[in-house]
Amino acid sequence: MALATLGVVVLDCPDPRKLAGFYAEVLGGTVKAEEDGSWVSLKLPDGQDLAFQAAPGFVPPKWPAADASQQFHLDLDVEDLDAAEQGVLALGATVLDAGDRSRGWRVYADPAGHPFCLCAG
Template sequence: MIGKLQCIVLDCPDPAALARFYAGLLGGEVDRPDRRWSLDADWSTLHTEDGTVICFQRVADHRPPRWPDPAHPQQVHLDIDVADLDAAEREVLALGATRLSDAGGWRVYADTAGHPFCLIPG
C-alpha cells in the first residue's frame, strides 16, 4: 500500500450548500473542525459516521458533468447503497437532487451541483 484515502473532493459553485446536500443524503457533520483543512467560503467538509470525509471546493467557473455525455465527462461519481430504493429516491429528490435515469437495477441522479451519483439497492 502506498497511501490511504484521506478524502474525496468535489468541485462545485457553493461548497456549503453541497455539503448540506450530502449531509442530508449520508448523515454526518458539516464543517467539523479538523486540523487537516481550513474551513471558509471556498472549502467545506462532511465527516460521515463511518469515517469517510467528503470535501467540497469552490470553483468559480464550475461546469457540471452531463451524464452520460462523453463531451462533458462525469469526473467522479458516488455509489450509495440504500435499503429501499423508492424511499431513498423520495428523500434525495426532496434534498434537491435530479433524477437522470435508471441503469440496470439502480438509479442515477445529479446532486445540486450536477455531479452524478447512483442509488443502489443494498
C-alpha cells in the first residue's frame, strides 16, 4: 500500500504566468493563476496538473554540469521530433543537446532554464 499519491509537480521560476503559458502551448490545457500571480496551475487535457511558483532569486539548473545537479527534468512524448522541436523553439525554448539526430530524444531548456526532453513516443 502506498503512503501517498502524487498531487502536482511544481516548478520554481521567476515568472509563473509566462512559464505556464509556455507549457500550455506545448502540452495544451488551461492556465489558472492566483490573483497575485505567485502560483499558477496548468490543468492538462488528461487531468494532470503542472504548477509554477514564483521564486525570488531563482537560478536555473545547469545542464550538463558535472559539478551541479539538474535536480529533475520533464520527458515530453511527441509523435514528430522535428516538428515538436520547431514548435518549442518558436515558443522560447533553447537547445541544450540535440545529439545524434537519429536518437529518440533531444534536450532543451524552457524559458526559465529548466531542462526538458522531447522523446519520440
